[in-house]
Amino acid sequence: MTAADRVYHIIKQRILNGGYAAGSYVREAAISEELDYSRTPIREALRRLVSDGWVEAIPHHGARVVGWTQHDVEEVFELRVLLEPQVVRRAAKRIGEAQLSALSRFSEQMELLCQQDDERAVDEIAVLNNQFHAELVAAADSPRLQRLLETIVQVPVSRRSFHHYTREELLGSMQHHREIIRALQHRDGEWAAAIMRAHILAARTAQMRQKQPLTKAEVEHQCSKEFLNI
Missing domain, CATH: 1.10.10.10 (Winged helix-like DNA-binding domain superfamily/Winged helix DNA-binding domain)
Structure with missing residues (x-):
């Protein structure tokens, strides 16, 4: 370094x-x-x-x-749970084999990193996670939806953090990724949307454990510009 x-x-x-x-x-x-x-x-x-x-x-x-209040975080999650399932619902009808392969590759790499127990591995997971969810947004092929989500989330692309997750929550997040891929492979938009909704609600539960006002950095591992973090 x-x-x-x-x-x-x-x-x-x-x-x-x-x-x-x-x-x-x-x-x-x-x-x-x-x-x-x-x-x-x-x-x-x-x-x-x-x-x-x-x-x-x-x-x-x-x-x-930069700080976000608890109210800011709650509002973002309320909007995410409405809009982000639509991303994967659209992607199910449009995604190609190359995109599915890329999603599987990102998922496998994140799972391997989950076996390590250090800050650098967590940071690398966040980078791969950004790529995973950017691929979903690209597959949805909706510039309007993308712009809307950008306006709501209002944070820059970065190496997001999973530092506040328990190990169980992190592994659960990885499992959600796998099931979203399976739903997309079957072209089942409603299945993919249901898992994405569960994914976001699980993220919200983990985030709302925090008792004190949150810094924007603490929120960013879940509320990032790729819209579908974790």
């Missing part, structure tokens, strides 16, 4: 575990002094964190952790 990589992961983990609260600023000078790094890798790490949606750049002030 480069110095910028290390700084990126340190700051991200602190956001996830509450070390940096929603609305707080991540200061270059303080990080530089604490970690004994020059400003260059710290600035690079902060640019990545902004790009990935963990923080936002505030002119003349610096990088601030």
Whole structure:
């Protein structure tokens, strides 16, 4: 890992575990002094964190952790459970063999990573998950639905986090992926839609376990631009 990589992961983990609260600023000078790094890798790490949606750049002030309220999260899930089953319902009628093969490949790779127990593996799962769900959206072939979901979710493409899932929840998420693929192979849109609905409701249950107001970063492992996270 480069110095910028290390700084990126340190700051991200602190956001996830509450070390940096929603609305707080991540200061270059303080990080530089604490970690004994020059400003260059710290600035690079902060640019990545902004790009990935963990923080936002505030002119003349610096990088601030972006927060979502519990109400925001609940509203997003209410809309997702209405719209995202339609994505796979449409995909069932349109998906090609190459897309089905890609979904199976992503699913297999995620399952292999589930056997590892470290933060890097979880991050890799999130990357593959983005690809899995992007493939579903492409298969649905509905620019209007895609734009609508983009407006609702309002978060950038990034390496989303599964850090708050229990192992049982993570494995359950992987099983949902497998069953969605089976439904699509049978061209059964209603089956696929039912599993997607269960998928989202399971994600909502895991998320709503959180008692305190959530940072946007904590939400992003479920509410991401690929619309169908986990």
